[in-house]
Amino acid sequence: MTHPTIERHARHVNPAFVKLLGVLGYGRVFTRARDVWLWDDQERQYLDFLAGFGSVNLGHNHPRLMARLQRFLAEDALHFCHVGLTEHSALLGEALCQRLDAPLEVVLLASSGGEAVEAGMKLARAATRRSAFVFCEGGFHGTSFGTLSMMGSERMRKPFEPLLAGCHRVPFGDLEALERVLRREKVAAFVVEPLLAEGGVVSPPPGYLKEAQALCRKHGALLVLDEVQTGLGRLGRRFAYQGQGFVPDVLVLAKALSGGAVPVSAAITSTEIHGRAYGGTERFDLHSTTFGGNALACTAAMETLAIVDDEGLVANAAARGTELLEGLRKRLAGHPLVREIRGEGLLVGVELGPTESGLLNRLVPSLVGQVSEKVFGQWAALRLLEEGIVCQPASHRWDVLRLEPPLTVKSEEIQRVVDAVARILGDYTGLVPLLRDVVARVGEQRKREGAFR
Template sequence: MPFDITTLMAEHQGRNYALHEAHVNPRFAKVLKLIGFDRCYVRASGPHLWDDHGRQYLDMLAGYGVFHAGRNHPEIRRALTEFMAADYPSLVQMEAPLLSGVLAEELKARVGYGLDTVYFTSTGAEGNETAIKFARCATGKSHILFASSAFHGLTNGALSVNGGQDFRAGFDPLLPDTGMVPFGDAAALEQALRAGNVAAFIVEPVQGKGVNIPPDGYLAEASRLCRKYGALFVADEVQCGMGRTGRFLAIHHEEGAEPDIVVLSKALSGGYVPVGAVLTRREIYDKVFSTLDRAVVHSSTFGQGSLAMVAGLASLAVLDDERLMENATRMGDILGRGLAEMAGRYEFIHDVRWRGLMLAIEFGRPKSFSLKTGWSTITRLNPDLFCQGVTIPLLEDHGILTQVAGHHLTTIKLIPPLVIDESDVGWFLEGFDAVMAQLHKFPGPLWESLFRIAKNSVSSGNGRRAAAG
């Protein structure tokens, strides 16, 4: 009997959370139920999702920044299906694959900086692991610097250069010889570099956790300092790259910043096949792959898979053909300005920051006595919970999917597909405005729901991590 995926999905529809509780990640399934995010999505197109009850949602999360071209983009799907119909060989391994060479050429043309060799990976974390290895090998030094609040992945080496203690806890000892410097502080970076043992400084040009945008000139100065002290400057563009900020790379916004290594992934996949790329200067590559005996001293089984290369090539074509970078700038500005206007009306909104379609809404202690009481009570019960008072009604009442920007942050991050239009922006602004109006009424039904979730999270043992999502 032939395998029938359509029938299989129909037979199991609605069992998502039962299956995960039994076989995959019971704790995460419980968290999603606790905060009311236990939906079963059955269809997707562009920036929209539909659940098994036929309800439509606006996706402002984009799979953590994977779906720049939107979900199920027809051109990327067409390229993949045409390729599969060609019966073309993939992963022969003892060959030089055609399509990885073509994709490498396309990426080099867009990235620049004289980065003229490309190593392919499957994920961003794998790309950052590669950057760490390459930097140590090329410089003969061991120390890796990273920034506070950084997120570079959750594999052992990538986790060792993560600024988030919540992710690191329980996995010690991590990679030795790493050190953290304050994000945006060039003087602190220079102080650390003066030791002379630094192989590389790895940094996100716009940080994913919190959407932290560096001060003007910081990235250029960081690259200058790295050159001065013989360290490599690594730009992790896994989430902020591929046009999200309105330029192909977020670092392209800053004149004078010159990375030695750039790491890409996420949106390069088109949301279909995992793919990542590490671009380096030739001299770095030559020190790693220094002899014929070392031609495969670093490799990845699926790194140059032809299907992944097709996904990457098609994603770049869509990014260009549909002018998604220009749309990211235009929609980001409309969204950011609309939110900034609300900051003047709502006490809880302390800051709105954005670059293209990478936005943060940061909340803080209000001035009014009654609202202060609500803020203090809920943050005392659970410091991470206030943002759930925004994300939960956005989903439940307005069909908008969002997420808190990180553990212990009172910030919501918006990273929607770059294909959103003005009607989508209006949908979000209208829903967010309504939620803010509710939160600014204390006491009220929304606050009662928050207190109930806080008590349930503590009693069920999920605590802060449940609230952080």
């Protein structure tokens, strides 16, 4: 019989997703989690190398965070207050800004990454009195209507067009293209990630973000840095911009700020920019959200910030990330269908596709590329799942297998994943065995579905 959770999702939540999970047998019902481990309803154990797309930097259900939230729930706190000041949002604002660089010192709180990005967009329009935005090919800033206007994926944009007018796309890392748009349009902000996560784990050229901010200032625009997925240690630095010689005009945080427990996000800017946008009694309430800054979320975020510092998770991300990157490069060197292994800290991508070796790679590279994009990344993720490792391809680049564990991961867990990835990809050095196994699995799944009808 089908599991009741699957039936309920198929009926009431996302029928198409349930169907997709069943095509190759990917579907699992996960029931509990602790640190880097997940368990399903069959009590099978999995090593989590996805971490909620970067939301679970502390590991699942971190005991110190859970203990703090349990104490909080007994405190009779005022959760929502919109007619006065509460200590929780003030304390979180202070805790965030203490960890950032001047002049970032005013915090706009929200619940999701998309909300915080839109807070940055509104702030930029209000402060500059301009309307246009620039974003990058391959970028991902959320799926709300405003953030979709800066979505790098045509597949995800198209059903909702027309979107916001005046949003201009440029290649990631291309300063000349950015300046052409800044010179031509009345740009309020350039919204950019420090690394394209969903776009295939792609880093920009050295100095790109610093130079981009200089161009923005030259032409009267702001730089909004979207660190929703990279903030709080993911790249082996507390924040990705640090150590690069600049401070963004607006910094956006979410995902990991939650501790993997309570949704919370923030857009942080300077007093000067905030004053231009919302200063004075006529403008103080032009941006607000009912749930933003609620006491539970702020408590979770403050404890998360403290745990990241106290447990040295940034340094662990840097060290374990080096082990992951170097281990994969060593084990997969010369693989005819591995184009590149790249990343920073504990965000690593294995790009699959034709290389210069192999007959088919040379004769029909476009075919090999299409199979890699449509099939190989998902098949590799499925094979890893069946060996007890959870990961996924990048959402905009299915030919890039993304590895993104909690920052609490240990060396032996890194080695387990390196070994498994090398072993599984070693089974597929050409298209024939890959297509053979995929076709056989699809057939098996169809027979299984027929048996339950």
